Amino acid sequence: MTDYYVGKKEYFPKIGAIKYEGPKSANPLAFKYYNPEKMVGKKKMRDHLRFAVAYWHSFCADGTDPFGTVTHLHPWVSDAASPMEAAEHKLDAAFEFFTKLGVQFYCFHDRDMAPEGSSPGESEKNLFSMVAKAKKLQRATGVKLLWGTANLFNNPRYMNGAATNPEFGVLAIAANQVKAAIDATIELGGQGYTFWGGREGYMSLLNTDLKKEKDHLGRFLGLARDYARKQGFKGPFYVEPKPMEPTKHQYDYDVETVALFLKTYNLDKDFKVNIEANHAELAGHDFFHELETAAALGIFGSVDANRGDFINGWDTDQFPLSYYETALAMYAILRAGGFTAGGLNFDAKIRRNSIDPADLFLAHIGGMDAFAVGLEVAVRIINDGIIPGFVKKRYASYNTGDGAKFANGQLSFTDLAKLGGEKYGRAGLSSGKQEYLENVFNQYLLGL
Ligand code: XUL
Ligand code: CO
Numbered sequence: 001m002t003d004y005y006v007g008k009k010e011y012f013p014k015i016g017a018i019k020y021e022g023p024k025s026a027n028p029l030a031f032k033y034y035n036p037e038k039m040v041g042k043k044k045m046r047d048h049l050r051f052a053v054a055y056w057h058s059f060c061a062d063g064t065d066p067f068g069t070v071t072h073l074h075p076w077v078s079d080a081a082s083p084m085e086a087a088e089h090k091l092d093a094a095f096e097f098f099t100k101l102g103v104q105f106y107c108f109h110d111r112d113m114a115p116e117g118s119s120p121g122e123s124e125k126n127l128f129s130m131v132a133k134a135k136k137l138q139r140a141t142g143v144k145l146l147w148g149t150a151n152l153f154n155n156p157r158y159m160n161g162a163a164t165n166p167e168f169g170v171l172a173i174a175a176n177q178v179k180a181a182i183d184a185t186i187e188l189g190g191q192g193y194t195f196w197g198g199r200e201g202y203m204s205l206l207n208t209d210l211k212k213e214k215d216h217l218g219r220f221l222g223l224a225r226d227y228a229r230k231q232g233f234k235g236p237f238y239v240e241p242k243p244m245e246p247t248k249h250q251y252d253y254d255v256e257t258v259a260l261f262l263k264t265y266n267l268d269k270d271f272k273v274n275i276e277a278n279h280a281e282l283a284g285h286d287f288f289h290e291l292e293t294a295a296a297l298g299i300f301g302s303v304d305a306n307r308g309d310f311i312n313g314w315d316t317d318q319f320p321l322s323y324y325e326t327a328l329a330m331y332a333i334l335r336a337g338g339f340t341a342g343g344l345n346f347d348a349k350i351r352r353n354s355i356d357p358a359d360l361f362l363a364h365i366g367g368m369d370a371f372a373v374g375l376e377v378a379v380r381i382i383n384d385g386i387i388p389g390f391v392k393k394r395y396a397s398y399n400t401g402d403g404a405k406f407a408n409g410q411l412s413f414t415d416l417a418k419l420g421g422e423k424y425g426r427a428g429l430s431s432g433k434q435e436y437l438e439n440v441f442n443q444y445l446l447g448l
Contacts (some may be wrong), residue, residue, distance in 0.1 A: 011093035012357050017100050018365060028311050029361060031278075034372035036102060040379055043338075049371055050343030052105035052146040055112040055305075057317065057349035058360055063189055067159065069101055069195040071352050073225055083115040095137040101364055105146035106343045109195070110181045111154060124180045131184045138188060146192065146343050146441075147238065147302065148185030150178045153198035153246065158187060162199045163220035164213035171216065175223070182228045184202055191341040192302060194274050195221060196240040201247030208240040214251060218265025235341050237267075238274035238301045241290070243283040245315050254283040255293045261383065262299065272301025277325070278308040278315050288328040295336035302342025303333070305367060323445060326374025334378050335388075344371055367373050381444050394432075 015050035021030035027209050036046035045131055063071030073089070076093040091113065098106055113134065114126040138144060152162035152174050160166055162174035185193050200217055202208040225237055243253045252258050262268040270278055273294050277287040294300040307320045320326055333339070350363045397403040405411050409418075 002058055008092070010398075010430060011089075011096055011383070012100060012361070015100060015358060015361055016028050018361065024195070025402050028113055029365070031365060031372070032369050034365075034368040040375060045372060045375065046104060048107060048334075049340060049368070050146070050339050051103045051368055051371075052107050052343050052345040053094070053098055053101070053103050053364065054345055054347045055094060055106055055108035057347065059090050061113050061349050063067065063352040063355070064131055065352055065389065067146045069354070071355055071415075073355075078137075086127060087114050087126070088133060091130060091133055091137060095141055095143060097360065098143045099141045101361060101368075103143070103364075103368075105144050105191075105343055105345070107148070107347075108147050109149050109151040110177065111151040116155065119361065120176045121400075123177070125182055127180055128187075131187050134188055145185065145190040146345060147194045147235075148181055148188065148190045150181035150193040151198075152177065158199050161199045161213065166209075166213075169219065175220065175362065178224050182224065182233065183231065186231055189237065192235045192238055192274075193233065194238040194240055194302075195224075196249045196274075197242060197252040200252070201250035203248050206392060214261070217251060217260065218267065221267055221271070222265060226265065229270075236260070237271045238342075239271055240274040240276060240279070240304065241283070242253075242276065242279040242315075245282065253301070254280070254285060255290045256295070256395075259293075259297045259299055268299070272299045274302040274304060274342070274345075275300075276306065277302035277320065277329070278306050278317055278347075279304075281308045282313065283317060286328075287325060288332055291332035291336070295332060300336040300342075302332075302339070303329070303344050304347035305344040305371065306346065306348035310372075317348050319346065319363045320370050321366055323370060323373045323377070326370045327377035327441075327445060328374075330371065330374040330378035331381055334375075334382060353443040377444050377447075378448070381441070384444075386440055390433065390437060394430075 013424050015029060019030055020035040021027055021032070023032045025032055034045065034049075036044065038045045059074070059076070061072065063076065066382045069237060074090070074093070076089035077086045080089050086214075094106065102131055110123075111125050114130040115124070117123040152158055155171055157173065158165070160170070163171055165171050180395075182193060200213075200214070202210065221237070223237075229236070239252055239258050240253045241254045241258050242250050242252055251261070255275065259268075262271050275287070275290045275294060280287045280290040283290075291300065305320050306317050307322065307325065308314065309316045309318065346364060346367055347369065348363065354363070398407045402411070402423070406416065
């Protein structure tokens with residue numbers, strides 16, 4: 001920790017820097033498995049995992065749900081005389097939290113950091129006054145921006161969508177907002193820029209021109225990309241798939257849908273996906289499936305780390321805890337080459353009734369420990385080679401002879417059919433060994 005807080009108001013005065021104490025530690029405010037400096041393979045744990053805190057859940061959300069009002073009475077709101085002062089205090093509280101927790105990155109929406117003004121110009125002014133402060137705090141603490149984004153869903157004007165709105169004027173206002181959010185991201189050295197669909201989808205097809213809306217979204221993203229590149233932004237853009245909520249059907253349904261969308265609108269060179277675990281579940285997939293699909297399609301970028309609840313179908317945005325899931329996720333991520341500009345952003349919130357200041361730390365500690373375990377398990381699986389080796393062997397018939405000719409495009413369909421008719425009568429009778437592989441996976445989970 002730096003001496004940044006000397007003489008400053010602390011928002012979490014009873015909590016110091018969170019340290020690694022090992023699996024036997026009984027200290028709830030310590031890491032049991034996440035040891036940032038530990039070398040795992042060729043990289044330190046911290047550089048594999050690239051943890052980020054989500055500004056919106058951790059510093060803006062106040063516990064409100066459809067059935068009840070505020071339960072999280074943030075001191076950075078209650079000690080401020082105006083919304084702008086509250087935004088400044090929130091920034092101080094956020095950087096205090098980042099540094100005490102020891103994360104390298106954070107992510108934010110424009111409206112998380114600064115309140116919306118009475119005109120687009122005033123909103124931009126508010127944003128840039130906070131960006132100037134954030135820049136100083138980043139320099140003082142070494143914490144960096146993983147990605148920035150624009151909130152194109154909260155204001156009532158976006159009730160019918162932003163870039164997919166049937167009214168042009170709303171689309172234009174959204175462009176004004178995204179331009180400022182891109183400028184802010186560049187100013188803060190953001191490593192990526194995210195587009196989550198927000199309200200880009202439909203509630204009813206009876207009032208919707210689906211093709212027009214998708215065309216407009218494709219053009220909007222292309223124009224935003226061109227603008228950012230012209231301003232010198234070199235990082236990846238992310239689309240974050242989600243199948244539903246708040247709309248009945250979101251256009252960025254899942255990874256596969258987004259991949260086709262990116263290709264159709266010539267966005268595939270600059271855009272990748274930011275995969276959220278809970279969104280994968282809502283799409284009827286598991287997190288592992290979405291990660292593997294993105295890797296296969298060459299668009300894996302970043303992760304919103306969280307989990308849903310197995311027995312309901314909401315976007316509950318809970319902190320990830322299952323070692324089994326984090327191990328599968330890290331197995332996919334490492335085989336996709338690991339993170340470059342992306343990272344693990346905790347798009348997760350503490351529960352409405354978690355009202356102790358320590359709860360926000362405890363939640364992140366649990367999530368970071370879970371991914372540290374997942375990382376170590378995945379590295380063991382990859383290094384031992386039993387599971388990846390099995391998969392490799394399963395496809396070995398495509399490496400030589402007729403199979404290799406097929407794989408290299410040297411056989412016509414008639415050739416193929418002839419071989420099938422004459423030569424391979426006994427093919428196909430081999431076990432998939434799923435139970436064996438699942439048992440082996442479980443052994444790795446306990447480090448044996
Ligand atoms: C919503 C969601 C967003 C995005 C950023 O479900 O995941 O918070 O991550 O806009
Ligand atoms: Co998200």
